[in-house]
Amino acid sequence: MHQIIGRRSFFIRFGGRNLVKHYYDQTIPEVEKELNTSLKTGLSKQEAKKRLEKYGPNALTAKKNKGLIAKFFDQFKDFMIIVLIVAAILSGVVAQEWTDAAIIMIVVLINAILGVVQEARSEAAIDALKEMSTPNAHVRRDGEILQVPSTEIVPGDVVLLEAGDIVPADMRLGLAASLKVEESALTGESVPVEKDVATLDKPDVALGDRSDMAYSNTNVTYGRGEGIVTGTGMTTEVGKIATMLNNADETDTPLKQNLNQLGKILTIMILAICVVVFVVGMFTKQGTEPTNKLMIDMFLVAVSLAVAAIPEGLPAIVTIILALGTQEMAKHKAIVRKLPAVETLGATDIICSDKTGTLTQNKMTVEQLYYNKKIHSNADDIAPANPVLLSMVLANDTKIENGGNLLGDPTETALIQYAFDQGIKVEELLKEDARVQEVPFDSDRKLMSTVNKYQDGKYYVAVKGAPDELLKRVTKIEENGDVSPITEEDKKQILATNQELAQKALRVLGLAYKIIDQPYADPSTDNVEQDLIFAGLVGMIDPERPEAKAAVAEAKNAGIRTVMITGDHQVTAAAIAKRLGILDGDHDGVITGAELDKLSDDYFIKHVQDYSVYARVSPENKVRIVKAWQANNKIVAMTGDGVNDAPSLKQADIGIGMGITGTEVSKGAADMVLADDNFATIVEAIKQGRKVFANIQKAILYLMSCNVGEVLTVFMMTMLGWDILMPAQLLWINLVTDTLPAISLGVEPVEPGIMKKKPRGKNSNFFSGGVASSIIYQGILEGLLVLGAYQFGLHVGPHVGNANLQHADALTMAFLTLGLIQLFHAFNAKFIHKSIFTKRTFENKWFNGAIIISALIMAAVELPFMTKLFDVTELDGQQWLVVVVAGILMVLIVEIVKFFQRKLKNN
Secondary structure: OOOOOOOOOOOEOOOOOOOOOOOOOOHHHHHHHHHOOOOOEEOOOOHHHHHHHHHHEEEEHHHHHHHHHHHHHHHHHHHHHHHHHHHHHHHHHHHHHHHHHHHHHHHHHHHHHHHHHHHHHHHHHHHOOOOOOOOOEEEEEEEEEEEEEEHHOOOOOOOEEOOOOOOOOOOEEEEEEEEEOHHHHHHOOOOOOOOOOOOOOOOOOOHOOOOOOOOOOEEEEEEEEEEEEEEEHOHHHHHHHHHHHHHHOOOOOHHHHHHHHHHHHHHHHHHHHOOOOOOHHHHHHHOOOOOHHHHHHHHHHHHHHHHHHHOOHHHHHHHHHHHHHHHHHHHEEEEEHHHHHHHHHHHOEEEEEEEHHHEOOOOEEEEEEEEEEEEEEOOOOOOOOHHHHHHHHHHOEEEEEEHHOOOOOHHHHHHHHHHHOOOOOOHHHHHHHEEEEEEEOOOOOEEEEEEEEEEHHHHEEEEEOHHHHOOEEEEEEEEEOOOEEEEEEOOHHHHHHHHHHHHOEEEEEEEEEEOOOOOOOOOOOOHHHOOOEEEEEEEEEOOOOOHHHHHHHHHHHHOOOEEEEEEHHHHHHHHHHHHOOOOOOOOOOOEHHHHHOOOOOHHHHHHHHHHHEEEOOHHHHHHHHHHHHHOOOOOEEEEEEHHHHHHHHHOOOOEEEEEOOOOHHHHHHHHHHOOOOOOHHHHHHHHHHHHHHHHHHHHHHHHHHHHHHHHHHHHHHHHHOOOOOOOOHHHHHHHHOOHHHHHOOOOOOOOOOOHHOOOOOOOOOOOOOOOHHHHHHHHHHHHHHHHHHHHOOOOOOOOOOOOHHHHHHHHHHHHHHHHHHHHHHHHHOOOOOOOOOHHHHOHHHHHHHHHHHHHHHHHHHHHHHHHHHHHHOOOHHHHHHHHHHHHHHHHHHHHHHHHHHHHHHHH
């Protein structure tokens, strides 16, 4: 079924009554009358066709993706982009600098194209993960059994279910023969639910407890059944969650908030500088030329300053850094759907993680055995002839397909997998000890038994089931191959062991057997399941992923708290959480969804940090938990794979879906999809996110300090009445120094210890951590060094005594110093506080190459055919020495400041 969410009413009417209602409290005759159908014959083919035309296919309404044009124009909604467009218009229309305007617009267009390309690539990757095939279903129409695509199922259809089927629609069960359905996609509970046909007479029954209903997109693991379809498409429980998804709040990522904040700060700063320059220029130069011409000249100077102040390449550079981050994430099996999601992970404070399939493997596994009156680890060797092993294989309905694939109830497949792991040739054993009789499982006696061929013409009776029920039928016990009468003390020890294993959240089954001379004439529980020999107990659990515990610990070291949210039972959830280290003694609160519903919003927001595990929760509970953490100013990541996780995935600051086990709904709601469903990938993603933020911060420090230097240079030249750098020269410097060096800063490797730092906090921004002060003092230093080079230029060189040429030389030296000093300064930006005099300074080969290329391009203006283009002169060696010394001083002075900053911090 296509599980793409769309906005559409999910109310369908039959005879004036809403189809969306509770059917679990109605009898089958009432449901047949309500939906005008029959469990025995089903709908007629003609009626099914009419209903399909009337109510549409059994699929969730697809949400239309935006077209390329719409995606393209969405890229221009960013505040920084708007500022750049305004600057381009001013440069062209007012200042008549059409070249400058064209270059700025090219930068803007490149940024938009990169954004669209990345979005399209991510959508293609998500589409590749989706299961596009439509499963078929068996329905009864006109009394015949037909196989039809699930999309053609309609309300009132009678659907037949058997082990291995995906339930194609919501239905009221009319037949349930040992039927078990795994509903983790909806409820989060990994253990299959036993189904029956008894009408529930309670008015409000939780979804996971509706035993007479089967729901769309759940899996039949055992037995068979039949049911009347009560809801299709958007009227199913999945459809209700679809509606919740559409109502989920959209949240801005920290990156978007930071860039918007940066854009506003730049706008205010630029306007203030332009106004000051214009007013001061008008005042100081009054009378030097006609007022009208002076106003135009000073306005052009102000526009030039605006061009110098705006980091034209910043949006494109941020986009490129994020795009490179997505490529790095893809190498670690994480597909990013939205560029800012890369950086958002780096700011994460809380990971709200689903348990089943995310922290655990979503498959039952044998963990402990009890036989010979002792508990044994599943790693212990067990003899092939041990009745525990023999009974768990023979009293088992698992189907073994080609290649060893196991199909059936997760509990039973776990037992067969354990036998395989012990080296047992299960298929040969099942052929040799073929089943000749059976007493199927039912929920009343909680046992199942088989009679199998055995050695010397004998027959082996294998029984498994609930330990307490099994003990009622046991008269003997085996210990080390010897069979003796079972005592009350033995039974007490078995029950105590059962309780001990259950407290560890293990699902416990009892195993027994007996050997008979011939099969039964009429096998039943009264003869087959009597006078049994107790063999042992087997404890199973959906185990944690091997890498999950280390990932939780690494996240904790990074100051990130992991919270488990699951639809499973409280005891099971708490046990897994302790094994993973989520319940660590500091925050051991465990709460159920029912208990959470009783808490007021105000109380819960104040005490949300008291709870680390949430059990038996609903989709509404999950959204509420995420919102409570967000109300505490925390950045929340939510992981999940089920349909029930989708609303909270969308509500979270970043939703992380599972690519393998995840439903299409959860993938569609997520910002990032893990192609390997590996929780450890999330921690690696956080590391990459922190690296991306740090590298963007380095690029901003570099770009903004350089722009402050440019603004200060032009501002002081204007105020002092000196020669002024032209807008074209400023733009050339920006193009040369702001592109390759800034981009190469974006691929700096991860700094050591980055995962030992606490999250930077929701209120932090790109100017936090000393970046703002560094931008200011480094920009001032750069401006002073350029002004100093200009002054030196007035007194050195081959044109001393020729005022015009001397001023031309000085302006050329200022131009080249401003360009090359920024390349020297790029080394300072590699480490905001640490010294650059380390081996790691030259590790980034891209950076080294970028500096060399940019330096050659900057120096190329001194070539004879370039000097006229940029209105510069050719410098001699002495003048070049001044330029180079200024660049070296930039590095040395910043390093000295960093040294004293580190000293003060340590003190």
